[in-house]
Each structure stands twice: as C-alpha cells, then as structure tokens.
Amino acid sequence: MKDKKPAIIAVLSIILVLLLVFIVQDVRTNQSRSSEETTYTNQQPSTELPAEPNEPDQEPVEEPEVELPIWNEVGPFELPIVGAGGYTSIKQNLHEQPSVGAPKTTELAAGTAFSIENELNDWWQIRTISGETGWLEQRYAMINLPDIIPSIIYDHSNSYDAKFTSSFVPIPELTGQSLYDMRGYNERLSEETFIMPILYQTARKVQEAQRIALQNGESLKVYETFRPRDVQLLVNDALNRLADTNAEVKKGITAEPWSMTWFINTSVSNHQRGLAIDLTLVKIDELSEQIVGDYYVPEISNYTEYQMQTPFHELSTASAMFTEPIAARDQQGWRNMELSNAVTEPALRMQNYMTEAGFTPLASEWWHFNDIDALDNLKESAGTGEFRITDVKNYPPKWQVVE
Secondary structure, eight states: OGGGHHHHHHHHHHHHHHHHHHHHHHHHHHHHHHHHHHHHHTSOOOOSOOOOTTOOOOOOOOOOOOOSSEEOOSSSSSSOSTTOEEEESSOEEEESSSSTTSOEEEEEOTTOEEEEEEEETTEEEEEETTOOEEEEEGGGEEEEHHHHOTTSEEOOGGGTOOOOEETTEEOTTTTTSOOSOOEEEETTTTEEEEOOEEEHHHHHHHHHHHHHHHHTTEEEEEEESOOOHHHHHHHHHHHHHHHHHOHHHHHHHHSTTOOGGGTSOSSOOHHHHTOEEEEEEEEEEEEEEEEETTEEEEEEEEEEEOOOSSOTTBOSGGGOSBSSOOOTTOTTGGGGSOBOTTOOHHHHHHHHHHHHTTOEEETTEEEEEEOHHHHHHHGGGSOOOOSOOOOOOOOOOOHHHHO
C-alpha cells in the first residue's frame, strides 16, 4: 500500500495541472467574447443605406409644383380683372397714384383701349396700347365682357349681319349689313372674339345674371353692349326712311300708346353710355371646361337658342314685353305692368334672371335691359359714345400675378 502512494500522488498532480489549464483557457475565452461584444456595442450605427451594386446615383427628389390651372373662386367674375381689357367711356385723367389729388400723368380720350394691371378700391392701374401707364377711376370705364365672363355666348351680329327689321320688313342699309366691326384677336382667350365693352359696375350684374342662368341649365347670349353714337343715328335715319314709304312699318312703331322713340332712341341712348345690353337666352346642351391662362372656366360646347316672340332686333310693337310703355328709369313700376300676350316663357325667365341681378327691362324690347343704378351713379358724367372701338389689349390671367 505504501508502494502505491507515489503513483497516486503523480496522477492527482497531472489531473490538477490539466484542470488549471482548462480554467485559464475558459477565462481567456470569456474575456475575448466580452471584448468583442463591447467593441460591437460602442460602434455608431450607420445612417446611410448601402448602395445597390452597379446602380447609378439617384437624382434628388424635387418639391411638388403647385397644381395649375386653378379656379378663380375669390373674385366677382369667372376670370380675374388683372389682364382684362378695358376702355374709357369719357375723357379720363391718368394719375400717378390712385387718388384724384395725385399728379396727373396724361389725359385719355374717350374710347381708349387699355389692359388692367392692378385694382385698388375704386381705381384701376392700366397700360394703354401706346405704353402709357397710371391710375384711373373705374366707374367711368368699360370692361370687355369676354375677358372676364367667357362662359357667355357672344354674337355681335352688327359686325357682320345686322338683324334689324321693322314689322318683319328688312330695313334698307341696315339689314344684313356690317354696321361696325367689333371683332379682334383676343390674346387672353387665344382666338378672335367679339368685343363687348360695358361699364365695369354693370358687368358685375351681367355676371350675376349668368350665374343664375347657369344654375338653371341656361346661358345668356349677348348680341350687343356698347353702340357708337353714329350707328345709333344710322339706325334711326334708316328706320325713318322706311316708315315714310311703308305704312305698315310706320303703324308698327307708332300705334298707340307707342312712339318711334321706344324702338330707336334719337338722343343719346344707354348703349352709348355703356350701361345697356341686348341679349337672348339659350338652353345648354353640353357644358364642359376650358383653360384660360391659369384658370378653369365653364365652356358651353353646344346649345339651343330659344324661340322668342319675335326675331332679335325686330323694331315694332310685336317685340314689346308689356302692353304699354313705362319710363325706362322706373326700376320698380314695371313689376305692376301687364305682360304682352306674345311673351314667351324663355323671355320671361330671362327677364327674371336679369332683374334679379339688378337690371331694369325696357317695355318695348324683350331683349333690352338697362342698369339704372349706373346711370344714377354717373348722372351728367355718363358717356355719349361718340367714338368707335376697334382694339383689344389684354393678356392671359396668371395666378402668381393675381394672388
């Protein structure tokens, strides 16, 4: 037994050495792992995504552009005032600032064409065809209706085929003639259009009447607004000559209680003042949209013109709305007048649209309406129409300018 002790001691020593070696290696292994974990934890995460292999650099994303065109909902018309064409109805001073007390830059003759550059209260900043700029009072100025209410149908028949008849008899020197050409290229609408000037304050009422008509699936069709004084006299003289040779025609314009002046005014008419409008009504068959500058506006693609009690511009008692005359300036009395038996439903609807918008009907002509408010506003300062209009100066509306 004593002889085996050294061997046992030797084996235990070897086991103890191996155990110590194993413990040392295990400690070193744990330290190495701890060091690796610490190193990984302290690394800052990358903020860049790895690039796709063999893929070119991507271009920076651009900011989205403002969507155009946009609808002009805030203004009084279908299109903004800025960029529209206008005309002086009387001699008007241009001022350096929007004030009657501001220095005058020049005087514009009646009928001067201009574009509207800005609007401030009751003033327009304008630019004429010759490049003159300044501010003028808008209440004396006319605006071109197609530039601000393009949804209306315009047909200035006196430019190419005058419709004037009397007792359904053609009037020599008038019927079928071009009495004065109111056509020109409209840069704003990018097409040749009719020129339809009307006082700015009256244009607001036209827009209201068109708004009401559109709500009912109908539209105004405008035949005439401003009429030069010399053309007014031409119609008067031609009708007089026909009446002198045709008893039926004379009876048609003088039968009691009417007189010839109810069908063609021998003095200055509201057409010369820029506050009268001749029009009819149409049924909309197809309504779409068109783009004018940076704006959407309604566009009547197809329509049917209603049949009225007489053809347009038939100068006789057959065209009368009421059975007797009433003063053209009477804004309320017409409501108690007896309607003619010949009045059609479309003519009556049109009268309702126009009067709701603030117009006053003319007793003798179903197509004629006056803005008596404008006449009362201008009084003796109203124009006399002793000029011709041949030019159009305007440009497309841009939202950057308007906004």
